[in-house]
Amino acid sequence: QLQLVExxxxxxxxxxxxxxxCTASGFTLDYYNIGWFRQAPGKKREGFSxxxxxxxxxxxxxxxxxxxxxSRDNAKNTVYLQMNSLAPEDTAxxxxxxxxxxxxxxMCIQTRGDYWGQGTxxxxxx
Numbered sequence: 566q567l568q569l570v571e572x573x574x575x576x577x578x579x580x581x582x583x584x585x586x587c588t589a590s591g592f593t594l595d596y597y598n599i600g601w602f603r604q605a606p607g608k609k610r611e612g613f614s615x616x617x618x619x620x621x622x623x624x625x626x627x628x629x630x631x632x633x634x635x636s637r638d639n640a641k642n643t644v645y646l647q648m649n650s651l652a653p654e655d656t657a658x659x660x661x662x663x664x665x666x667x668x669x670x671x672m673c674i675q676t677r678g679d680y681w682g683q684g685t686x687x688x689x690x691x
Contacts, residue, residue: 568589568680571585572685579651579653579690580650582650586644597665598668600677601613603657614629615672617668633647656689658684658686664679
């Protein structure tokens with residue numbers, strides 16, 4: 566079964582940090598671009614960070630640039646999202662997705678993915 570699983574979400578205070586992981590099972594991520602998306606209550610899902618298959622190209626939305634870092638370890642079949650300086654407006658369900666044959670910018674902006682994880686909740690609150 567082809568599956569993506571996110572982990573690492575939770576409750577964090579404003580200004581804090583979290584690291585999310587996205588691990589694939591049933592297929593290898595080597596040939597896939599990976600994106601991180603989030604959806605807050607009442608809002609549409611948005612793509613904010615994407616990375617190409619080799620890790621040589623990344624995209625960040627303005628809302629997270631300078632605070633979040635996406636990286637990947639293909640040997641572990643895992644993509645990471647380091648989130649620093651978290652703010653209440655970062656509260657959302659975070660999803661990862663895998664896609665082929667699409668530019669990282671397009672993948673994020675158009676919220677495209679061939680496979681999706683089930684999501685992990687991130688709550689930023691004091």
